[in-house]
Amino acid sequence: MHPHIEDYALIGDHQTAALVSRHGSIDWLCLPRFDSPACFAALLGDKDNGNWRIAPKDADTCAHRAYRHDSLVLDTEWETAEGTIRVTDLMPQRDRAPDVVRVVEGLTGRVTVRSTLRLRFDHGSVVPWMRKADDHRVAVAGPDSAWLRSEPLVRTWGKDRATHSEFTVAPGEKVAFVLTWHPSHEPRPRLIDPHEALAASLADWRAWAARCRYDGPHRDAVVRSLITLKALTYAPTGGIVAAPTTSLPEEIGGVRNWDYRHCWLRDSTLTLNALLSCGYHEEAEAWRDWLLRAVAGDPADLQIMYGLSGERRIPEFELPWLSGYEGSRPVRIGNAAVHQRQLDVYGEVADSLFLSRRAGLPHKPHMWRMQRALLDFLRSAWRQPDEGLWEVRGPRRHFTHSKVMSWVAADRAVRTLEHTPLLHGDLDGWRALREEIHQEVCARAYDPVRNTFTQSYGSPELDAALLLIPQVGFLPPDDHRVIGTVDAIREELSHEGFVRRYSSAPVTVAAVDGLPGSEGTFLVCSFWLADALHMTGRTEEARELFERLVGLTNDVGLLAEEYDPVAGRQLGNFPQAFSHVGLVGTALALFGTEEAG
Numbered sequence: 175m176h177p178h179i180e181d182y183a184l185i186g187d188h189q190t191a192a193l194v195s196r197h198g199s200i201d202w203l204c205l206p207r208f209d210s211p212a213c214f215a216a217l218l219g220d221k222d223n224g225n226w227r228i229a230p231k232d233a234d235t236c237a238h239r240a241y242r243h244d245s246l247v248l249d250t251e252w253e254t255a256e257g258t259i260r261v262t263d264l265m266p267q268r269d270r271a272p273d274v275v276r277v278v279e280g281l282t283g284r285v286t287v288r289s290t291l292r293l294r295f296d297h298g299s300v301v302p303w304m305r306k307a308d309d310h311r312v313a314v315a316g317p318d319s320a321w322l323r324s325e326p327l328v329r330t331w332g333k334d335r336a337t338h339s340e341f342t343v344a345p346g347e348k349v350a351f352v353l354t355w356h357p358s359h360e361p362r363p364r365l366i367d368p369h370e371a372l373a374a375s376l377a378d379w380r381a382w383a384a385r386c387r388y389d390g391p392h393r394d395a396v397v398r399s400l401i402t403l404k405a406l407t408y409a410p411t412g413g414i415v416a417a418p419t420t421s422l423p424e425e426i427g428g429v430r431n432w433d434y435r436h437c438w439l440r441d442s443t444l445t446l447n448a449l450l451s452c453g454y455h456e457e458a459e460a461w462r463d464w465l466l467r468a469v470a471g472d473p474a475d476l477q478i479m480y481g482l483s484g485e486r487r488i489p490e491f492e493l494p495w496l497s498g499y500e501g502s503r504p505v506r507i508g509n510a511a512v513h514q515r516q517l518d519v520y521g522e523v524a525d526s527l528f529l530s531r532r533a534g535l536p537h538k539p540h541m542w543r544m545q546r547a548l549l550d551f552l553r554s555a556w557r558q559p560d561e562g563l564w565e566v567r568g569p570r571r572h573f574t575h576s577k578v579m580s581w582v583a584a585d586r587a588v589r590t591l592e593h594t595p596l597l598h599g600d601l602d603g604w605r606a607l608r609e610e611i612h613q614e615v616c617a618r619a620y621d622p623v624r625n626t627f628t629q630s631y632g633s634p635e636l637d638a639a640l641l642l643i644p645q646v647g648f649l650p651p652d653d654h655r656v657i658g659t660v661d662a663i664r665e666e667l668s669h670e671g672f673v674r675r676y677s678s679a680p681v682t683v684a685a686v687d688g689l690p691g692s693e694g695t696f697l698v699c700s701f702w703l704a705d706a707l708h709m710t711g712r713t714e715e716a717r718e719l720f721e722r723l724v725g726l727t728n729d730v731g732l733l734a735e736e737y738d739p740v741a742g743r744q745l746g747n748f749p750q751a752f753s754h755v756g757l758v759g760t761a762l763a764l765f766g767t768e769e770a771g
């Protein structure tokens with residue numbers, strides 16, 4: 175039986191992240207990077223695909239858990255007939271090797287605690303050789319090794335392809351476990367002090383969170399979202415992953431299972447804008463530098479996603495030995511969408527660079543050169559059909575959102591030139607391009623009979639991405655076509671009070687995206703509806719929707735990509751940057767002042 179997706183909490187070290195269940199089990203961890211093979215993959219199979227559980231003997235689920243203050247340090251409390259304990263989980267800021275620290279502390283009574291560690295390298299498929307070395311248990315297989323120790327030392331033994339420990343704790347007594355990953359050909363990794371690491375991690379996060387400029391209602395939810403977005407940032411390069419997981423299903427038992435451990439230009443720019451809006455400039459600068467390195471070269475070769483360091487090849491393949499989350503197969507690694515044409519990314523990149531400039535980020539000469547080159551390319555490319563922001567696996571179309579975002583690319587270039595006389599570019603040409611796109615979209619993507627823009631030219635389908643039309647400035651919020659589009663989407667794409675990204679009839683979803691099956695409501699689209707309602711003067715409704723969306727966060731404030739309002743369950747990769755970006759954006763729109771906006 176899998177825990178529900180919302181039963182997980184996240185810990186991470188800015189290079190990778192782990193999911194810890196309410197049962198005290200780490201069921202997902204890729205080492206040493208977000209996109210490395212998992213050594214705990216029970217999330218997508220069963221415990222024989224790797225997990226690490228620490229819990230009182232005979233206890234099933236924790237009584238309570240919470241992050242300590244504004245940090246990524248997780249406290250899980252357990253109540254048993256013997257007494258109570260707390261397990262504190264974290265991944266300390268990395269020096270060289272990644273560590274997972276789990277500190278068990280007695281609170282009341284004398285509690286018997288068990289640790290069961292099942293390491294399975296290469297996505298849950300390889301059982302390592304185990305040996306003892308000094309006070310460590312060492313697991314080795316191929317390129318990977320993992321070193322387990324405890325302070326103080328507790329009795330540990332191997333059985334049934336797992337490493338077991340059992341001990342008791344009384345009030346105030348602590349047992350700290352440290353699991354360290356290391357390349358198997360290198361000598362023993364340096365030892366960290368788990369208690370010092372805990373104190374340092376708390377101090378770092380507290381200092382980081384204190385910089386948040388948002389001070390409105392639901393501040394805790396906003397700060398938790400920002401911490402989550404920061405946790406999805408790969409510190410060595412500044413790249414941002416869409417989520418730390420692969421193949422958590424968009425439909426339980428379905429095939430819509432994708433690998434999100436890569437850097438999408440779209441998801442990253444939106445993440446960056448959210449961080450920037452709340453005062454986080456360093457992350458914005460690091461990502462901009464990542465972008466400049468990743469996209470360097472011919473603008474025609476721009477990809478819609480890259481690896482953490484800007485790698486271009488992210489081949490998609492399946493892992494047949496994993497049975498999938500609640501049987502949702504296949505489990506996929508890599509993402510074939512990497513080769514798609516998605517014209518909206520030009521607009522998102524241009525908008526993000528525009529906002530960075532406005533926020534006062536130091537100027538980089540390459541940045542303007544790159545923007546000019548991208549725009550020159552877009553001048554002809556915007557007329558092409560594409561796969562659009564939803565990365566459909568069906569035929570290419572003239573997606574309205576892609577054209578609107580092409581308009582955004584031209585608009586932001588024009589406005590940059592108008593405000594920055596030192597920069598040079600084809601101002602007249604870009605103005606003409608902007609006008610040409612605008613005219614075509616209004617003529618070919620708008621249905622005057624229904625008074626709504628549609629998903630693609632000539633199609634009857636709607637698309638929740640069109641809620642962004644007033645937000646990006648394509649048309650003013652009081653334009654009757656904008657109000658008509660917002661109303662049509664609310665009417666036709668709503669499902670139990672939340673919003674699907676496109677057609678609500680399951681039978682036609684496949685027609686839109688070329689995939690079998692259906693999916694849940696899309697959380698970022700639901701936040702976009704709240705934004706659009708607010709912009710079109712229906713602020714009370716917007717607030718009511720926002721309250722319901724905040725109410726979907728799990729007990730530690732996290733959101734997956736989608737939500738099934740009938741089953742009352744989160745769906746899709748978890749936690750997802752998009753959803754948390756939506757939460758921050760709507761909070762700012764309703765209650766804040768956008769620093770960079």
Ligand SMILES: OC[C@H]1O[C@H](O[C@H]2O[C@H](CO)[C@@H](O)[C@H](O)[C@H]2O)[C@H](O)[C@@H](O)[C@@H]1O
Nearest residue numbers: 416432438440441509511563564565566
């Ligand atoms: O719907 C099919 C596609 O689903 C995934 O894409 C979604 O996730 C991306 C990352 O968050 C996001 O940028 C995109 O807008 C979403 O549609 C998947 O990655 C694709 O391979 C798949 O075709």
